[in-house]
Amino acid sequence: GAVVSQHPSWVICKSGTSVKIECRSLDFQATTMFWYRQFPKQSLMLMATSNEGSKATYEQGVEKDKFLINHASLTLSTLTVTSAHPEDSSFYICSARTGSSYEQYFGPGTRLTVT
Amino acid sequence: AQKVTQAQTEISVVEKEDVTLDCVYETRDTTYYLFWYKQPPSGELVFLIRRNSFDEQNEISGRYSWNFQKSTSSFNFTITASQVVDSAVYFCALSKTSYDKVIFGPGTSLSVIP
Numbered sequence: 028g029a030v031v032s033q034h035p036s037w038v039i040c041k042s043g044t045s046v047k048i049e050c051r052s053l054d055f056q057a058t059t060m061f062w063y064r065q066f067p068k069q070s071l072m073l074m075a076t077s078n079e080g081s082k083a084t085y086e087q088g089v090e091k092d093k094f095l096i097n098h099a100s101l102t103l104s105t106l107t108v109t110s111a112h113p114e115d116s117s118f119y120i121c122s123a124r125t126g127s128s129y130e131q132y133f134g135p136g137t138r139l140t141v142t
Numbered sequence: 143a144q145k146v147t148q149a150q151t152e153i154s155v156v157e158k159e160d161v162t163l164d165c166v167y168e169t170r171d172t173t174y175y176l177f178w179y180k181q182p183p184s185g186e187l188v189f190l191i192r193r194n195s196f197d198e199q200n201e202i203s204g205r206y207s208w209n210f211q212k213s214t215s216s217f218n219f220t221i222t223a224s225q226v227v228d229s230a231v232y233f234c235a236l237s238k239t240s241y242d243k244v245i246f247g248p249g250t251s252l253s254v255i256p
Contacts (some may be wrong), residue, residue, distance in 0.1 A: 061243060070248045070249050134186075
């Protein structure tokens with residue numbers, strides 16, 4: 028089956044710094060990737076949709092300048108949390124989809140803690 | 143607008159009991175897709191099932207079964223003879239098209255007690 032990886036699996040950073048999370052499709056080309064955020068004991072909330080080679084589409088209420096998404100290749104999308112604050116601490120999950128399939132494959136998630 | 147409701151926040155059952163997780167959805171689209179995902183304590187989502195709006199047949203997969211009723215906009219999930227390994231958060235989800243974003247319900251936390 029299709030595999031999506033995320034790196035790192037967990038990260039701790041200091042308030043005010045930036046942190047980058049990678050999402051890779053290991054055995055397929057992902058034309059579309061989705062980024063979700065999940066706070067403790069809550070559901071997954073879609074942050075943005077990114078298509079390879081074009082700008083990401085952000086959901087209402089998500090700050091584009093704070094959560095930078097780059098989908099520069101068919102196997103890699105990155106989410107950069109800029110000037111992180113403790114309230115950005117969350118579980119970030121990506122999913123990837125090929126152009127020919129409706130199946131979304133989810134990554135294992137990255138747990139971000141901002142101190 | 144699309145919305146998924148899972149009224150049961152937490153459920154606790156004793157091992158070997160059957161349990162049904164409720165899911166009610168809202169959409170104005172005539173074509174849509176419904177999903178169930180399992181999220182164990184590790185956090186990684188596990189895909190369980192996808193069903194399109196034209197297929198109202200109930201589905202059974204081992205101890206899992208799903209009941210899709212368009213008349214009541216429900217897509218309920220039943221685990222038969224529950225096991226401790228079934229303990230997880232279960233999410234019902236909805237997608238407008240096969241290529242669109244997935245809208246997740248709030249989730250139901252299931253605890254199976256030995």
